[in-house]
Amino acid sequence: MDVQLFTDSFWPLVLGGLTGTIPLALSSFAIGLVLALGVAMLRLSAHPVLAWVGRAYVSAIRGTPLLVQLFVIFYGLPSLGLTIDPWPSAVVAFSLNVGGYAAEVIRAAILSVPTGQWEAGYVVGMSRHRTLRRIILPQAARVSVPPLSNTFISLVKDTSLASLILVTELFREAQEIAAFTNDFLLIYTEAAIVYWIFCTVLSFGQSRLERKLEQYV
Amino acid sequence: MSEAPLLTATGLHLSFGENHVLRGIDLTVHRGEVVALIGPSGSGKTTLLRSLNGLATPDAGRIVVDGGPGEQVDLTFDGGPRRAWGRAGRRARAQRESLRDRSAMVFQHHHLFPHLTVLQNVVEGPVQTRGVPRTEAEDRALALLDRVGLADKRDAYPRELSGGQQQRVGIVRALALQPDLLLFDEPTSSLDPELVGEVLTVMKELAEEGWTMVMVTHELEFARAVADEVLFLDDGVVVERGAPAQMFSAPRRGRTREFLHRILHPLD
């Protein structure tokens, strides 16, 4: 094994993660969560058409590969005259994707709050909207932290797909180094290790967060 | 009782699908009166209480609440579509909200907000929905908590309280809304026997203070002591109504007699 090559490429890969992978994942996750809350509300709507729209969205996202969604946005949309740069394309694709998966998590979390909590909100005079915001969502948030953290960690790994639309992130960095040095096994294994380090740190943060939230439930 | 009744419900009907749960209920409650609802499981007691509070919408009937000048609620239920959306949904919601502002319910299982402290539970309604300034709401809440002996629990979370304490906070949360009418749905039936007394004591004090109350209860002793009128419900109809002393010692109807016998002598 070429130890020199390994150490030389370690920091560029970590840097690719810190400047590409993590910001990409964070921004897509943040936008995706907002979207997911909206989709979850559609899914829970009493209005049949709105509920159907929510269901259709989730079905489309979960029933198609993320890579295909990414390619439709980056390579497909230009033929409609809509050309989006690699970074924003990736953010759009990943946000839409998180929107679909996290919507189901949020919906399940909302449904897990006992109906008595809704009724107690109504009894103290709150509207449906206010009960949702002040009574239901705070309780649902605690339930959804573990599954949403998993969604986030999957997203961190999935951002490697963005290398295929030329976004500079960890894996794109690895591809460039590998092409240059021709040591594919070493570099790609190293990239795997760096992903593993990122994800391990994140799951450590996840369990700390969960322990902290447990005190409040 | 020349004064107009606080609450008048007439001809209430409500079905869940094929299950005709309320079959023409009439109920009148005057200010300061305490009405106890008794009856077997599934007879519709909870559903009736929920209808009075707007948590359930009857298919037919009328509910009038006379909360004083400008505080009139007069609802006629015509069995319109029970959709939660569109114009029908908005109308039903507006009806429910107008009823709910006149009364407050204490649930069988307290349904306190688990993510809020005792004090926050109590002030949430007044601050969020009645526009009471927070400091004023907190002062009032603390006075009420003090009355039921829970002022020192103001910063505790509901899960840190005993069942009896939770239920007393539930009562305070309802009182803080300053409703015209207090509704209790078997507030002691999920409590350990030794905790029942502390909750009934609070309810008895409220009755003596002149609060208007409708309560579902299986505590016949208690109903006899505080209720002005008892309604025996069976199968969605009021089978018998009267003063507790008369009804418990000399029920007129066979079904009432059987029910009372089952409660008083469960082993026979």
Ligand SMILES: Nc1ncnc2c1ncn2[C@@H]1O[C@H](COP(=O)(O)OP(=O)(O)OP(=O)(O)O)[C@@H](O)[C@H]1O
């Ligand atoms: N949300 C609901 N959906 C469908 N059916 C319901 C619903 N709520 C109550 N019911 C039915 O209505 C009937 C009356 O129920 P209700 O809870 O009013 O009875 P109850 O007199 O309070 O009984 P208990 O003493 O057991 O509390 C029962 O048959 C019950 O199954």
Ligand SMILES: [Mg+2]
């Ligand atoms: Mg009941």
